[in-house]
Amino acid sequence: MDEHVIVVGGGIGGLCSGIYLLNKGFQVTIVEKNETLGGKINIINDKDFKFDLTASIVMTPKIYTDVFTDVDKNYKNYFTIMPLSPIYRVFYYDKTHCDFYSENNKMINELEKVFPGSSVEFIEFLSKSYKKYYLSKKKFLNRPMIDINEIINLSSIKSLMEIKPLSNTVSYLSRIINNEKIRNYLIFSTMYIGVDPYKNSNIYTLIPAISHMYGLWYIKGGLYTYIKALEKLFEEMGGKILKHITVDKIIIEDNKIIGVQTERDVLYGDIVVCNADYPYAISNLIEDKYIEKRYTKKKIEKMEYSCSVFILYLGLDKIYKNLKVHNMYLCKNFKESIEGAFEGKFPEELSLYIYYASAIDNSFRENNTSSMNIMLRVPNLSFDNIKYNEKTIKQIRNKIIKTLKNIKGLEDIENHIKYENYLTPKTLRKNYNDYYGNAFGLSHKLSQSIYFRPHIKSEKVKGLYFIGSSTHPGNGASVVIGGSKVLSNLIEKDYKK
Numbered sequence: 001m002d003e004h005v006i007v008v009g010g011g012i013g014g015l016c017s018g019i020y021l022l023n024k025g026f027q028v029t030i031v032e033k034n035e036t037l038g039g040k041i042n043i044i045n046d047k048d049f050k051f052d053l054t055a056s057i058v059m060t061p062k063i064y065t066d067v068f069t070d071v072d073k074n075y076k077n078y079f080t081i082m083p084l085s086p087i088y089r090v091f092y093y094d095k096t097h098c099d100f101y102s103e104n105n106k107m108i109n110e111l112e113k114v115f116p117g118s119s120v121e122f123i124e125f126l127s128k129s130y131k132k133y134y135l136s137k138k139k140f141l142n143r144p145m146i147d148i149n150e151i152i153n154l155s156s157i158k159s160l161m162e163i164k165p166l167s168n169t170v171s172y173l174s175r176i177i178n179n180e181k182i183r184n185y186l187i188f189s190t191m192y193i194g195v196d197p198y199k200n201s202n203i204y205t206l207i208p209a210i211s212h213m214y215g216l217w218y219i220k221g222g223l224y225t226y227i228k229a230l231e232k233l234f235e236e237m238g239g240k241i242l243k244h245i246t247v248d249k250i251i252i253e254d255n256k257i258i259g260v261q262t263e264r265d266v267l268y269g270d271i272v273v274c275n276a277d278y279p280y281a282i283s284n285l286i287e288d289k290y291i292e293k294r295y296t297k298k299k300i301e302k303m304e305y306s307c308s309v310f311i312l313y314l315g316l317d318k319i320y321k322n323l324k325v326h327n328m329y330l331c332k333n334f335k336e337s338i339e340g341a342f343e344g345k346f347p348e349e350l351s352l353y354i355y356y357a358s359a360i361d362n363s364f365r366e367n368n369t370s371s372m373n374i375m376l377r378v379p380n381l382s383f384d385n386i387k388y389n390e391k392t393i394k395q396i397r398n399k400i401i402k403t404l405k406n407i408k409g410l411e412d413i414e415n416h417i418k419y420e421n422y423l424t425p426k427t428l429r430k431n432y433n434d435y436y437g438n439a440f441g442l443s444h445k446l447s448q449s450i451y452f453r454p455h456i457k458s459e460k461v462k463g464l465y466f467i468g469s470s471t472h473p474g475n476g477a478s479v480v481i482g483g484s485k486v487l488s489n490l491i492e493k494d495y496k497k
Contacts, residue, residue: 002027003026003027003269003270003271003495004026004027004028004029004268004269004270004271005018005021005026005027005028005029005269005270005271005272005273005491006028006029006031006259006260006267006269006271006272006273007028007029007030007031007272007273007275008031008247008250008260008272008273008274008275008276008281008285009030009031009032009033009039009247009274009275009276009468010030010031010032010034010037010038010039010231010241010243010275011037011038011039011040011041011275011468011480012038012039012041012227012230012477012480012481013275013467013468013480013481013483013484014030014032014037014039014273014275014467015030015037015038015227015230015231015234016067016230016480016481016484016485017273017275017467017484017487017488018030018234018239018273019067019071019230019233019234019237019239020067020070020071020484020485020487020488020489021273021488021491021492022071022234022237022238022239023070023071023237024488024491024492026271026491026495027238028234028239028240029239029240029241029242029267029269030234030239030240030241030242031242031245031247031260031262031267032241032242032243032244032245033244033245033246033247034243034244034431035243035244036243037227037230037231037241037243038224038227039275039432040053040054040055040428040432040439041053041054041055041223041224041226041227041477042054042224042227043222043224044313044421046315046419046421048315048366048367048369048418048419049313049315049369049371049418049419050222050363050364050371051313051371051373051421052222052223052224052355052357052373053224053311053423054309054311054423054439055223055477056222056223056325056326056355056357056373057192057216057326058081058216058217058218058219058223058477058478059207059210059211059214059216059217059476059478060210060214060478061081061083061214061215061217063478063481063482064081064217064219064226064478064481065081066485067230067233067481068229068233070485071233071237073233075229078229078232078233079219079220079221079225079226079229080219080220080221081217081218081219081220082217082218082220083102083215083216083217083218084215084216084217084218084324084325084326084360085101085102085103085106085215086099086100086101086106086110086324087100087101087102087211087212087215087216087326088100088185088189088216088324088326088327088328089323089324089326089327089328090181090185090327090328090329090330091327091328091329091330091407091408092181092329092330093329093330093331093332093349093406094332095406095408096114097408098110098111098114098115098181098182098185099324100185100212101212102211102212102213102214102215102216104123107119107122107212108122108123111182115179115181115182118177118178118179118182121176121177121178121179122177122182124176125173125176125177125186125205125209126209126212126213128176129205129206129208129209130206130209130210130213132165132202132203132205132206132209133206133209133210133213136203136206144455144456144457144472144486144487144490165201165202165203165446166201166446167201167202168197168198168199168200168201168202169187169190169197169198169200169201169202169204169205170187170197170198171202172202172205173186173187173202173205181330184330184334185208185328185330186205186208187334187338188328188330188338188351188353189207189208189211190204190205190207190208191338191377192207192440192476193207193306193440193444193474193475193476194306194307194308194377194438194439194440194441194443194444194475195306195307195440195443195444195445196307196338196339196341196342197338198335198338198339199342200443200444200445200446201444201445201446201449204444216326218325218357218360218361220361220363221361221363222357222361222363222364223477242262242267245262245263245264246262246263247260247261247262247276247285248261248262248263248285249261249285249286250272250274250281250285250286250464251266252286252287252290252461252464255290255460255461255462256461256462256463257269257270257271257272257461257462257463257464259272260272270463271463271464271465271491271495272463272464272465273465273466273467273487273491274464274465274466274467274468275466275467275468276433276468277432277433277434277435277441277468277469277470278295278441278442278454278466278468278470278471279300279303279305279435279442279470280433280434280435281466282295282296282297282300283297283300283301283435284433290458290460290461290464291460292458292459292460295454300435303442303443303448304442304443304445304448305380305382305435305436305438305441305442305443306380306438306439306440306441306442306443306444306475307341307342307377307378307379307380307438307439307440308341308377308378308379308380308381308424308425308428308434308436308437308438308439309375309376309377309378309423309425309428309439310375310376310378310393310396310422310423310424310425311373311374311375311376311422311423312373312374312376312396312397312400312420312421312422313371313372313373313419313420313421313422313423314371314372314374314413314417314419314420315369315370315371315417315418315419315420316369316370316371316372316413316416316417316418317368317369317416317418318368318369318370318412318416319358319365319368319369319370320356320358320370320372320409320410320413321409322407322408322409322410323354323356323359323372323409323410324356324359325355325356325357325359325360326353326354326355326356327353327354327355327356328351328352328353328354329350329351329352329354329403329404329406329407330351331349331350331351331403332349333347333348333349334351336348336349337349337350337351338351338377340377340378340379341377341378341379342379343379344379344383344385344386345379345385345386346378346379346386346395346396346399349403350376350399350400350403352374352375352376352400352403352404353374353375354372354373354374354375354404355372355373355374355375356370356371356372356373357371358370358371358372369418374400374404376396376400378396378424378425379425380425380436380437380438380439381425381426381429381436381437381438382436388424388425388426393422393424397420397422401413401414424437425437425438425439440469440475441468441469441470441474441475442454442469442470444474444475449472449474450472450473451472453470453471453472453473453474454466454470454471454472455471455472456471456472456483456486456487456490457490457494465487465490465491467480467483467484467487468480471483473486
């Protein structure tokens with residue numbers, strides 16, 4: 001095909017879309033405002049320590065490898081991926097912990113050892129929630145969802161009735177899981193897309209379900225290694241990358257794509273795939289007359305957004321043997337610790353996710369040092385009462401350290417800190433154009449999901465498409481990768497000669 005595709009933004013969605021489109025014969029140029037590709041899936045490099053910037057969890061590994069096998073490449077020549085066991089170590093406020101496995105025999109043995117009698121209800125949860133994933137993927141996630149008939153038809157309605165998405169996560173889990181500690185682990189796991197589990201659909205319990213069914217995996221060198229692998233593949237296939245160039249405007253004439261205006265010059269193209277966050281793109285890159293009525297700038301501002309994150313990066317002169325790659329700390333006042341992020345306040349007690357690649361990866365623990373990411377869900381920038389200034393950052397940092405010291409084996413952590421850095425909602429807004437500094441795009445509440453989420457294809461402009469966390473199918477690296485395949489097939493269909 002002769003059409004030239006300009007991809008605005010070199011995040012994982014832009015890279016994967018570009019690879020699939022190159023394989024279909026399109027010419028593709030990626031334009032990225034930062035010096036590195038990957039968007040929020042990025043890296044911090046200090047002279048003594050390195051850290052994955054945000055994303056760290058690899059679910060449904062076949063989606064990651066398919067990008068390579070689908071274009072007749074052996075992924076093993078680009079990156080190394082391995083299963084994790086256990087997938088999580090969960091620490092509780094009372095100094096106890098439980099390991100969670102994807103292998104059923106290990107999981108059952110661990111549950112019966114730590115929480116006798118709980119394994120039957122856990123298996124029941126896996127069965128019910130995996131079915132939600134299977135139906136969601138088959139009927140909704142793997143489809144473009146640009147036509148109302150994709151959802152309003154007998155088959156889709158029947159699937160929705162089987163999924164039963166209306167009750168919230170906590171209510172749904174409470175009917176299956178009696179053990180509070182197990183239940184809180186599952187609730188916490190559903191928050192990877194930034195919604196309040198006490199208010200939003202139980203459909204997101206499919207996240208811990210598929211984590212246990214498919215396992216969690218680790219890419220050697222950290223998740224940014226995958227971005228570098230995609231970048232290498234994209235360039236090998238003939239794609240062009242322009243870094244450190246900001247796109248100021250998507251140029252449209254007579255409802256048709258002309259190209260993009262950058263800070264330097266005009267790049268002409270037939271198709272634009274916008275990998276910039278959808279709310280930012282609507283508010284900054286597209287003229288009002290080309291914006292769909294249901295997503296005007298005023299309406300975008302009033303939509304519901306996901307929560308944000310505060311990440312503390314610690315470089316340590318010690319390796320902690322009691323940690324796994326993925327860890328959680330769940331506090332006593334669990335509900336309060338969760339809901340604060342959605343109510344514009346910081347809780348007194350914290351529940352944390354701790355990423356510790358140094359547990360298995362020598363590239364994160366050179367010279368007997370180690371790198372630790374601690375992630376806390378926090379309010380996004382739509383709350384005027386919270387200012388992420390130096391005072392607030394110090395308070396959050398100190399509270400995180402205090403919480404870590406409550407984990408058995410980490411009591412001495414403050415004595416071993418040699419490097420500190422942090423990420424706040426302000427970082428996400430400044431560096432990655434997240435509208436309210438929210439970490440997971442538009443909220444995934446039901447009225448902003450599937451067909452009711454911003455579409456991957458413009459209804460008004462020929463040649464304008466979107467990919468990313470705020471568009472269908474939604475947030476999460478694996479989900480966006482899958483969405484890029486759906487998008488590329490749609491573009492091929494539109495331009496097939």
